[in-house]
Amino acid sequence: MHLVTGGAGFIGSHLVDALVSKGIKVRVFDNFSSGREEFLSHHDGTEMVEVFRGDLLDLDVIKSAMSGIEMVHHLAANPDIRLGTEVTDTDLKQGTLATYNVLESMRSEGVTKISFSSSSAIYGEANQMPTPETYGPVMPISLYGASKLGSEALITAWAGTFGANAWIHRFANIVGPRGTHGVIFDFIHKLKDDPSRLEVLGNGMQEKSYMSAEDCVRAMMHLIGHCDSNVSLYNLGTGDTCSVRRIAEIVVEESGLEDVSIEYTGGDRGWAGDVPKTSLEVSRLLSTGFNPDMASEDAIRHTARALIAEIGL
Amino acid sequence: MHLVTGGAGFIGSHLVDALVSKGIKVRVFDNFSSGREEFLSHHDGTEMVEVFRGDLLDLDVIKSAMSGIEMVHHLAANPDIRLGTEVTDTDLKQGTLATYNVLESMRSEGVTKISFSSSSAIYGEANQMPTPETYGPVMPISLYGASKLGSEALITAWAGTFGANAWIHRFANIVGPRGTHGVIFDFIHKLKDDPSRLEVLGNGMQEKSYMSAEDCVRAMMHLIGHCDSNVSLYNLGTGDTCSVRRIAEIVVEESGLEDVSIEYTGGDRGWAGDVPKTSLEVSRLLSTGFNPDMASEDAIRHTARALIAEIGL
Numbered sequence A, B: 001m002h003l004v005t006g007g008a009g010f011i012g013s014h015l016v017d018a019l020v021s022k023g024i025k026v027r028v029f030d031n032f033s034s035g036r037e038e039f040l041s042h043h044d045g046t047e048m049v050e051v052f053r054g055d056l057l058d059l060d061v062i063k064s065a066m067s068g069i070e071m072v073h074h075l076a077a078n079p080d081i082r083l084g085t086e087v088t089d090t091d092l093k094q095g096t097l098a099t100y101n102v103l104e105s106m107r108s109e110g111v112t113k114i115s116f117s118s119s120s121a122i123y124g125e126a127n128q129m130p131t132p133e134t135y136g137p138v139m140p141i142s143l144y145g146a147s148k149l150g151s152e153a154l155i156t157a158w159a160g161t162f163g164a165n166a167w168i169h170r171f172a173n174i175v176g177p178r179g180t181h182g183v184i185f186d187f188i189h190k191l192k193d194d195p196s197r198l199e200v201l202g203n204g205m206q207e208k209s210y211m212s213a214e215d216c217v218r219a220m221m222h223l224i225g226h227c228d229s230n231v232s233l234y235n236l237g238t239g240d241t242c243s244v245r246r247i248a249e250i251v252v253e254e255s256g257l258e259d260v261s262i263e264y265t266g267g268d269r270g271w272a273g274d275v276p277k278t279s280l281e282v283s284r285l286l287s288t289g290f291n292p293d294m295a296s297e298d299a300i301r302h303t304a305r306a307l308i309a310e311i312g313l
Helices: A010-021 A059-064 A081-085 A090-109 A143-162 A183-193 A213-226 A244-255 A283-287 A296-311 B010-021 B059-064 B081-085 B090-109 B143-162 B183-193 B213-226 B244-255 B283-287 B296-311
Strands: A002-005 A026-030 A049-053 A071-074 A113-119 A165-171 A173-175 A197-200 A210-212 A231-236 A261-264 B002-005 B026-030 B049-053 B071-074 B113-119 B165-171 B173-175 B197-200 B210-212 B231-236 B261-264
Touching: A002 A010, A010 A026, A010 A071, A010 A213, A059 A090, A071 A090, A081 A090, A081 A143, A081 B143, A090 A113, A090 A143, A090 B090, A113 A143, A113 A213, A143 A165, A143 A231, A143 B081, A143 B143, A165 A213, A173 A213, A173 A296, A183 A197, A183 A244, A183 A296, A197 A244, A210 A213, A210 A296, A213 A231, A231 A283, A244 A261, A244 A296, B002 B010, B010 B026, B010 B071, B010 B213, B059 B090, B071 B090, B081 B090, B081 B143, B090 B113, B090 B143, B113 B143, B113 B213, B143 B165, B143 B231, B165 B213, B173 B213, B173 B296, B183 B197, B183 B244, B183 B296, B197 B244, B210 B213, B210 B296, B213 B231, B231 B283, B244 B261, B244 B296
Parallel strands: A002 A026, A002 A071, A026 A049, A071 A113, A113 A165, A165 A231, A173 A210, A197 A261, B002 B026, B002 B071, B026 B049, B071 B113, B113 B165, B165 B231, B173 B210, B197 B261
Antiparallel strands: none
């Protein structure tokens, strides 16, 4: 049985689907702060998925969820990157401290394999694009990015000190059905509130790599099956980028709304700590034989359609 | 006035000396877990140094120590790297969480400049030697290294999100008078216990960069005066290395003891999480016009003499 922390959340629930489709039983560990029961409801009655409601900040609770676990997929985190500009201890607790508790409970219960969802946010404003895994120094500019790099460091330290096996996935912006945050989600909610205008934070020139959640979990499963080193560290993305301006246009197109005025607040970024341009070098991932089904723009259109259906306009 | 966390400790007290010699008043913040009052006693009665006894894990206490502070030098940390193999939350608390509290108290009190003592331990077992600042991916293998990388990440995130100015110094092994831990300190204590033999952890082939504490604080002061970017990140070292075998020989020579049997426990490293070989690329540091006075072997001999005098044999 595999444990998926954050398994009721956006990417976590897609990973649960992928594991179950391979015949792997899953224990979901989630505090349901952003996860939702309905993201897993299609597994009800199948006996493939059990749900453990708990908080990763409670070491005893996560220890008790480790019994019988062969491998941990640690996806739980604060999903709202912008929050760090106002509340400074959320990423520290939900990120770094939660990861410590996951690792410490694994150690005490004899679980040795961990797959971790890191982020391109660890690169900060890199001066090399596309940015490869070998880029340094890594200097995240958001508290979210800091918590991901702090978590990576704990994981490699556990591998080096206690012999754990680790897979670290540095995600591009992941988008798709069941999204609970992020730019597409925000745009749809803004259009729902006011179908005549769409306010875009920044000048719209922000440009980032996007990957569909379906491709993301396929890549994670592929890498876990493929790699055999002590710590496997890969960028996960599509190799291309899309601008926020283009995302706004796609969301408006898919909304079916007419005469929407797209308005920009100006400035080079959405908020302090937002990285205006990110592009992940993914040649290492592709060299393992993995190919994403959707490019960035395809993933965004696919997501806009799915979230408009989920949220309603 | 500058604040020096860990200012009663080994490197911290040398930094206090250097700041005072430039005419800068210093507030020392220390919990005296490894710091010692006698390391600062030569400043008694000068009104240049005031001591604030407190714990960095108490946010309110460190906030109250920030009043009137122009710049923070954050050196406080658990100095015992090996402890992480047995107690897993010391580095997390004394490293990452303490750094969070320092940054959060700076933010709330309007202090914007921080100089931080990081470590070559963040590089883990790098496959490029000498290892430059641009090396990646950084994968520390000790819990100490993880706490330093986690702290770096918090600092760059604070700089990116709240506009702090930061200097990050990635230290080689720093040795010198007032040392309270480390290989030379351990060797002298072992010889004090048993002058006939010296047990060396590992096969003695471990090889690392060493820098004298005096050169280290000179380099820190130089970089703070020299650099003007948002985040300045430099390796601090001498550009050469010395083996543990050679350190054992030097300590025995300086001890004046005869017929000491040097015995090796075997294995390529002292303990799990110990990095057997480190060599820092320091051309960036040298390009700023800084030159260390002592090479690795000189720094070790200088330290052996000083610590033998302090500890007694």
